[in-house]
Amino acid sequence: MIKLELLFRGSLNLVFVFVFVLSIIIIPAKCQDVEVMNILKSVINSPITLEWTDPDVCKWRRIQCDSRKRVTAIQLGSQNLQGFLPQELVKLTNLQRFECQSNALTGSFPYLSKTLQRLVIHDNKFSFIPGDLFTGMSNLQEVRMDDNPFSPWWIPNSLRDCVSLQTFSAQSAGIVGTIPNFFGRDGPFPGLVFLALSNNFLEGVLPASLSGSSIETLLVNGQNSNNKLNGTLAVIQNMASLKQIWANGNSFTGPIPDLSRLDQLSDINLRDNQLTGVVPPSLMNLPRLQVVNLTNNYLQGSPPMFRDGVGVDNNMDGGRNQFCTNILGQPCSSLVNVLLSVIEPLGYPLKFAESWQGNDPCANKWLGIVCSNGNISIINFQSMGITGTISPTFATLSSLTKLLLANNTLIGTIPKQLTTMPLLQELDVSNNHLYGRVPSFRNGVVLKFGGNPDIGKDKPSTYSSYGLEESGSKINVVGVTIIILVGLVILLGVVALLTIKFWKRPRDNSSKSTSHHDAIMVDHKYQLDENVVHVSVVAGGEGGGALSPTGNMVISIQVLRQVTHNFREENIIGKGGFGTVYKGELHDGTQIAVKRMQSGITDTDEKGPNEFTSEIAVLTKVRHKHLVALLGYCLDGSERLLVYEYMPQGALSKHLFNWKEEGMKPLEWKTRLSIALDVARGVEYLHGLTQQIFIHRDLKPSNILLGDDLRAKVSDFGLVRLAPEGKASFQTRLAGTFGYMAPEYAATGRLTTKADVYSFGVILMELVTGRKALDESQPEENIHLVTWFRRMLLNKDSFRTIIDRTIEVDEETYESINTVAELAGHCSAREPYQRPDMSHAVNVLSSLVEVWKPIEQDVDDVYGINFDMTLPEALQRWQAFEGKSTMNLTLSPSSLNTSRDNTHSRTSPNVSSSHS
Numbered sequence: 001m002i003k004l005e006l007l008f009r010g011s012l013n014l015v016f017v018f019v020f021v022l023s024i025i026i027i028p029a030k031c032q033d034v035e036v037m038n039i040l041k042s043v044i045n046s047p048i049t050l051e052w053t054d055p056d057v058c059k060w061r062r063i064q065c066d067s068r069k070r071v072t073a074i075q076l077g078s079q080n081l082q083g084f085l086p087q088e089l090v091k092l093t094n095l096q097r098f099e100c101q102s103n104a105l106t107g108s109f110p111y112l113s114k115t116l117q118r119l120v121i122h123d124n125k126f127s128f129i130p131g132d133l134f135t136g137m138s139n140l141q142e143v144r145m146d147d148n149p150f151s152p153w154w155i156p157n158s159l160r161d162c163v164s165l166q167t168f169s170a171q172s173a174g175i176v177g178t179i180p181n182f183f184g185r186d187g188p189f190p191g192l193v194f195l196a197l198s199n200n201f202l203e204g205v206l207p208a209s210l211s212g213s214s215i216e217t218l219l220v221n222g223q224n225s226n227n228k229l230n231g232t233l234a235v236i237q238n239m240a241s242l243k244q245i246w247a248n249g250n251s252f253t254g255p256i257p258d259l260s261r262l263d264q265l266s267d268i269n270l271r272d273n274q275l276t277g278v279v280p281p282s283l284m285n286l287p288r289l290q291v292v293n294l295t296n297n298y299l300q301g302s303p304p305m306f307r308d309g310v311g312v313d314n315n316m317d318g319g320r321n322q323f324c325t326n327i328l329g330q331p332c333s334s335l336v337n338v339l340l341s342v343i344e345p346l347g348y349p350l351k352f353a354e355s356w357q358g359n360d361p362c363a364n365k366w367l368g369i370v371c372s373n374g375n376i377s378i379i380n381f382q383s384m385g386i387t388g389t390i391s392p393t394f395a396t397l398s399s400l401t402k403l404l405l406a407n408n409t410l411i412g413t414i415p416k417q418l419t420t421m422p423l424l425q426e427l428d429v430s431n432n433h434l435y436g437r438v439p440s441f442r443n444g445v446v447l448k449f450g451g452n453p454d455i456g457k458d459k460p461s462t463y464s465s466y467g468l469e470e471s472g473s474k475i476n477v478v479g480v481t482i483i484i485l486v487g488l489v490i491l492l493g494v495v496a497l498l499t500i501k502f503w504k505r506p507r508d509n510s511s512k513s514t515s516h517h518d519a520i521m522v523d524h525k526y527q528l529d530e531n532v533v534h535v536s537v538v539a540g541g542e543g544g545g546a547l548s549p550t551g552n553m554v555i556s557i558q559v560l561r562q563v564t565h566n567f568r569e570e571n572i573i574g575k576g577g578f579g580t581v582y583k584g585e586l587h588d589g590t591q592i593a594v595k596r597m598q599s600g601i602t603d604t605d606e607k608g609p610n611e612f613t614s615e616i617a618v619l620t621k622v623r624h625k626h627l628v629a630l631l632g633y634c635l636d637g638s639e640r641l642l643v644y645e646y647m648p649q650g651a652l653s654k655h656l657f658n659w660k661e662e663g664m665k666p667l668e669w670k671t672r673l674s675i676a677l678d679v680a681r682g683v684e685y686l687h688g689l690t691q692q693i694f695i696h697r698d699l700k701p702s703n704i705l706l707g708d709d710l711r712a713k714v715s716d717f718g719l720v721r722l723a724p725e726g727k728a729s730f731q732t733r734l735a736g737t738f739g740y741m742a743p744e745y746a747a748t749g750r751l752t753t754k755a756d757v758y759s760f761g762v763i764l765m766e767l768v769t770g771r772k773a774l775d776e777s778q779p780e781e782n783i784h785l786v787t788w789f790r791r792m793l794l795n796k797d798s799f800r801t802i803i804d805r806t807i808e809v810d811e812e813t814y815e816s817i818n819t820v821a822e823l824a825g826h827c828s829a830r831e832p833y834q835r836p837d838m839s840h841a842v843n844v845l846s847s848l849v850e851v852w853k854p855i856e857q858d859v860d861d862v863y864g865i866n867f868d869m870t871l872p873e874a875l876q877r878w879q880a881f882e883g884k885s886t887m888n889l890t891l892s893p894s895s896l897n898t899s900r901d902n903t904h905s906r907t908s909p910n911v912s913s914s915h916s
């Protein structure tokens, strides 16, 4: 009794301490918000209608706070506001929405908290936007900053940090330069659907990276730069999600591409460009089409007729288009059709479109066409700078006597159909990039094909065959080389600077490293993921200005460089598909693992960013004793880093498959069993103990990490998917590792928690046999562990032979192994519905573990613990408890204990009282 009372008092004390500490951290932040809001009130000329008078700013109109009285939303649209916004706004560190559209606010737009989700500031008079405003804003979903007189600015690279971006609208916003190539499928914004950049000063082309993007609305019309946007519209044929595209008022050239994949497209505006060629039938046939504007181009062929109800503005009279007639849908003369099909493979050059008017090539003087008696006698396209292939359709011009195509960059071969032209006297294709056999023409035809280096050869030599494309890619190679060289120079500079910095700094804590100069280079020595091909990329640079670690979990790159000795090679502890993992040591000796996501010098990030956000999103939502804990992250320029607790014994795969090479002891059966149970519990938690269902998708021994006590935690949440609410099965892009992937998932992409159960079954088989999921050293029929294991399981005698030889098998062990083997077979059943839930695996395994360890109790077992707090909350609390500011990362061992082990000293009142 007395003991109990003491305990109760103790925990009450704890609660008091906790509440006290909590009030200390909350009150200053709250006060700060009040202060900032009062500054805001005084500078924006807040009108009486806002009624900003209450001492409690949370009661002010158009302000929202969270339960802790921190300001989360400021919504001041259309309030006749004037003045400028104070720089202090950045101190509202819980701000999620900032809206001030349709006012007359002026001056420089201030920095805002990295927690921001919505930024709506259109229709104001802001004159400046800081280029690094977006740095670290990984929650930002919506940006609307149209119609502001910003001084010229480029779309900043820091926007790449906004990995949650769905809407980016910056029309009439003073943007100069080119459209960056990170708005595409492989870019950092998987969810981007709305991109509006109209009426700026953009130039250059629509980047090829837009191909395959999920963008639904793309507005790039009306650029005011001298050159406007130019190049072709070819990329939009691969933007199958498009519903609306406005590209009008630019300098786009070439034909309208095939739009048959854009079955959602309803509004297309291409007017006022220099588009040429025939309007493709795929445009007329678009099922959802409602509005189409094509006026003022150089479109050719028959004037397109759209179905009833489609609004069309291609007014024939004023418009500059070069349709062959004025009557909608009326076909052109056959001669015109032939000539149009002849220039199609040449990309419908503008100079033809400008000259070829009407429906009779001989009535007007058409460029390159010479007629005699109403029939075309000569085609002369010499020295016109045209590129493309020679159309066989030339052959249908039976009256042709001369076909002159010299001095261009034509590619491909001479079509043999040309030999059938009855009146042909001369064919001149000299000085092009043609290859292949010259077909045999009638006697008397003058052939000129000199100056084609590959003529007569079967294949084009790499250089001449691809003509311009080849020289284009050469330029690219040169360009890339230059970029790499410049990058290296910058890197060297940075390294030199760092070296000097380190040199000058008094060496406080026995900085053993003398080799900072080789620190940034990375090589692939350790290959943790056996099935993932990994290319390491050198990345570096200090990024744009030091990123101050404001968010709770944000850790500055400087700290991470310091603790990993500038990402020194010796600190590498592993490589995954998406990055390199370094070991780091804090001042107090605490060890951490820093995962540096793969990122390139070039802008073509691959999966990296998605995995990064996915992993952060998952790890901040789920916490469990058997899931590796995320301690923080860092986004700086192109750098993306995740900081985890360090797992000293490394991956299970090492202990299972490489123990000899690593000089380790093989795992005992008891240990294997307890590892299996740990994993099962971690995965069970992912699947169902949280409010949401998470699916790991990549369970395998290299993603299971061990602590010094050989207890296991599941790691690598880069591929985790959140099941849509209320859906037990859903479809995703395939990801995972062969050998562990459930057959139905591999075959159809349909994903359920049972896919993880399957992988878990494979892991159990590996624990029993010590063999890898795919073992290439085995005979063909035994390579696939699951197949082999199931076969061997059928027979008692054969089963004994597959047990890992390193396991000492007595009767009791054998029974236990047998049970696990059965569970393994059950989990890896072919049909998902035949597999058990993870909780079944937990039950089976825990009953076995208890046989071995009847006395051991998991004090801090999952079920007794409050997991309501998100990780950032927990981190904030223990940081506060430790009296540490969030401005630097000084994790002490005790703080790690609280974060990791959920001991009762953890700072939640619920936990404390639950122990009373």
Ligand SMILES: *[C@@H]1O[C@H](CO)[C@@H](O)[C@H](O)[C@H]1NC(C)=O
Pocket (backbone or CB within 6 Å): 203, 204, 227, 228, 230, 231
């Ligand atoms: C396209 O615009 C760029 C930049 O404004 C310019 O350098 C280039 O020459 C233009 N290309 C064409 C074909 O006009």
Ligand SMILES: *[C@@H]1O[C@H](CO)[C@@H](O)[C@H](O)[C@H]1NC(C)=O
Pocket (backbone or CB within 6 Å): 269, 271, 291, 292, 293, 311, 312, 313
């Ligand atoms: C495009 O065409 C539609 C339909 O005729 C018309 O209502 C609209 O004003 C046009 N837009 C532009 C920018 O010309």
Ligand SMILES: *[C@@H]1O[C@H](CO)[C@@H](O)[C@H](O)[C@H]1NC(C)=O
Pocket (backbone or CB within 6 Å): 372, 373, 374, 375, 398, 399
């Ligand atoms: C054009 O050529 C065709 C045969 O190719 C011939 O029948 C026709 O008379 C020619 N037209 C003129 C005006 O010479």
Ligand SMILES: *[C@@H]1O[C@H](CO)[C@@H](O)[C@H](O)[C@H]1NC(C)=O
Pocket (backbone or CB within 6 Å): 382, 383, 406, 407, 431
């Ligand atoms: C082709 O170009 C060469 C060199 O520029 C010139 O000498 C030759 O006359 C040109 N030929 C034709 C047919 O234009």
Ligand SMILES: *[C@@H]1O[C@H](CO)[C@@H](O)[C@H](O)[C@H]1NC(C)=O
Pocket (backbone or CB within 6 Å): 888, 889, 890
């Ligand atoms: C972090 O802050 C503590 C106390 O303010 C200080 O002693 C320590 O040196 C700082 N650590 C780093 C890495 O800046």
Ligand SMILES: *[C@@H]1O[C@H](CO)[C@@H](O)[C@H](O)[C@H]1NC(C)=O
Pocket (backbone or CB within 6 Å): 893, 894, 895, 897
């Ligand atoms: C943290 O845990 C380690 C081992 O688990 C223990 O030795 C140490 O005393 C703990 N530190 C604190 C402050 O609880």
